[in-house]
Amino acid sequence: MLGPLPPSLLFLLLAFQAVAAGASGEELGPVRLNGIWGESVTFSLVVPRGSRVDSIVWIAKSTIAIVEPGKEAPPLVIDQRYRERLRVPDGGYSLQIMDLSQEDTGTYTAQITTEGTTEPIFQRFALHVYKRLTESDINIVPGQDSVRTVNGTCNVTLNCSLLGGGEEVTYTWTQTAESSVVSSGASILISHRLRSGVSPVTCMARNPVSSSSKSISPQEVCEGFSSTGFPAGSSSPVTYCQVKGILLLVVLGALLTAIGMVHVLTRDKERLD
Structure with missing residues (x-):
């Protein structure tokens, strides 16, 4: 050869x-x-x-x-x-x-x-x-409606991209604990047990002339979400039936108030007569 x-x-x-x-x-x-x-x-x-x-x-x-x-x-x-x-x-x-x-x-x-x-x-x-890539060029955001919590586990999809875009860019994800590539591509799915430690994940972007990376903690992304899948400290979502009941009470209250006012006005008129 x-x-x-x-x-x-x-x-x-x-x-x-x-x-x-x-x-x-x-x-x-x-x-x-x-x-x-x-x-x-x-x-x-x-x-x-x-x-x-x-x-x-x-x-x-x-x-x-x-x-x-x-x-x-x-x-x-x-x-x-x-x-x-x-x-x-x-x-x-x-x-x-x-x-x-x-x-x-x-x-x-x-x-x-x-x-x-x-x-x-x-x-x-x-x-x-x-463009010669820098950390500030890299943007990591959760996918739209991608954060889900089930039985105390937070599942989140993270998307990596370049601000302003770029040609011939490749992405790889690594995790500090493993010190190895855990995913190739712009997106990664992370499962994180709430209230437990998890190592950050790092997105590395490369083009033909340079490379740069940025890290994010899945714990920070999931922070504020409870095991029910709603923001911590908030109650469960109001159901349709509950909303309907509340509206009915408001209407009844307004109706009783109106009847009461009519009764008072009628009584006052009779006294004047």
């Missing part, structure tokens, strides 16, 4: 692909790159050895810049969304985009024109921009 290619051999292989692409005008790639919000990414080109590059036109949804290698002048920025965010490191063949945002996600094509050839070389890059 063959091991990894030596760096020198890998470079020669890429250079050979670039020569082949230059001969046919076909695109090379795309090469996937992962970028981070607010940081920078560099598109590194592979140019056939011995070739002199006249110009490189960088294209995304539209032409964004034109670079003439070897010149000290900055790249000619065409798309103003990239103004003051592009640079060519050391005046070479690479292009660097700074202060990345989600809007920079997409496919970038370098159209390389070399001296003495009529067909340009195309190299493509697929850029994906992600």
